[in-house]
Amino acid sequence: MNNFNFKTSLLTLAILLPTSAAYAETSEESLTKQLTEIQTRLAQLEESKKPVADASETSINFYGSLRPTFGVTSSDTEDSWDVGDALSRIGIGAEHKLSNGMTGFAKGEFKVQIQGDAHFGDARKAYVGIKGDFGRIAIGKQDTTQFAIIAGPVDIFNRSASPLAYDDVSPFRQQEMVSYRKSFGNLNFRIEGQFKGESDIEGSDLVNGGVQYTGDSFTLAAAYLTKDLAGTDENTLGVSASKSFGDWYVAAAYQDVDRGGNGQDINTIDLVGAYRINDSYKLKAGYSLFSDDLMPTDSNEVTRFNTTLEWQGSPDYRLFVEFQNNSFENDNAKDNNQLIVGMRYNFDYNF
Helix, strand or coil: CHHHHHHHHHHHHHHHHHHHHHHHHHHHHHHHHHHHHHHHHHHHHHHHCCCCCCHHHEEEEEEEEECEEEEEEECCCCEEEEEEECCCEEEEEEEEECCCCCEEEEEEEEEECCCCCCCEEEEEEEEEEEEECCEEEEEEEEECHHHHHHHHHHCCCCCCCCCCCHHHCCCCEEEEEEEEEEEECCEEEEEEEECCCCCCCCCCCEEEEEEEEECCCEEEEEEEEEEEECCEEEEEEEEEEEEEECCEEEEEEEEEEECCCCCCCEEEEEEEEEEECCCCEEEEEEEEEEEECCCCCCCCCEEEEEEEEEEEEECCEEEEEEEEEEEECCCCCCCEEEEEEEEEEEEEEEC
16 A cells, blocks of 8 residues: 555656646746846837937028019110019028037028029028037128128118118128127127138138127117228228117118228218008108219219108018119219019018
8 A cells, every 4th residue: 555655656746747847947938038028128228318319409490582673764865664673582591409508500591583584593691600608600601790780770672782872882791701700798799701712812801890789779880891902902991870769760871991092982871761650651761872082074973862662561571662863973874763663572481
């Protein structure tokens, strides 16, 4: 009997041993699998901690202004009818916040020449820069200081030749420039240099700097520009001021251009005013004088008067009618009157 019980126990053990071994083997495989999953998950968590590009750090601005005109220029001998363009343009700008707290930026702005063959593509602006607490640096084609703070306050008319006297002699935007800007409270400092490697001039071809103070509804500015010309230098000193009060706006700009004498010195004066009649209508007026020290038979001196009435149907759309008288010192130049009507549609989208 005892022998029977012993054999039975051995038989039971023999049956259970393979089962226990299989269970132990299965448990080891399960633990290995679970460990692998844990390691994979930890790797995923580490990967998620790495910085990734954030679309919210970049902003894009797409904008434009289309400005067709139609009018007549009348002199004593002829009338000339023409479809024109008042500096239509399309542009795109972008800014991106950098990891060091600074901001990178870029802009490209291009002409839309509605008159003529309506071609598109000549660059008005094309630059890239960086800005931060130190100020702002940019390289490329951009506004000059002279245009921004001297011409800017008096540039109120819907025509390509505006400001009226400034347009005859001074720069607007220039290519191949390096610029620096910095604001100190209400005081804005600007300077830029133009460097054309293809010219024979050592150093900069043009240097333009100035300051503008912006107060409570007024501005004051002064700028100095020097550039190398064939055989001499051109040095320009400009000042401007503007003031808003109620529905009125007035501004003035003056420039003294020194080209080394010899009948080449020039002065420009631009005076403008605007009155908002109501929410839809605005009346503008301007006087300008471009003068030189040449004899009357050689002079390019011209006096202009402009009156413009605008209807602004919305913040982005306006119609206007403009009358301008152009009176020349030189008898060989034809005095004339211009009557122009036009439209202006602006758009501005941010992404």
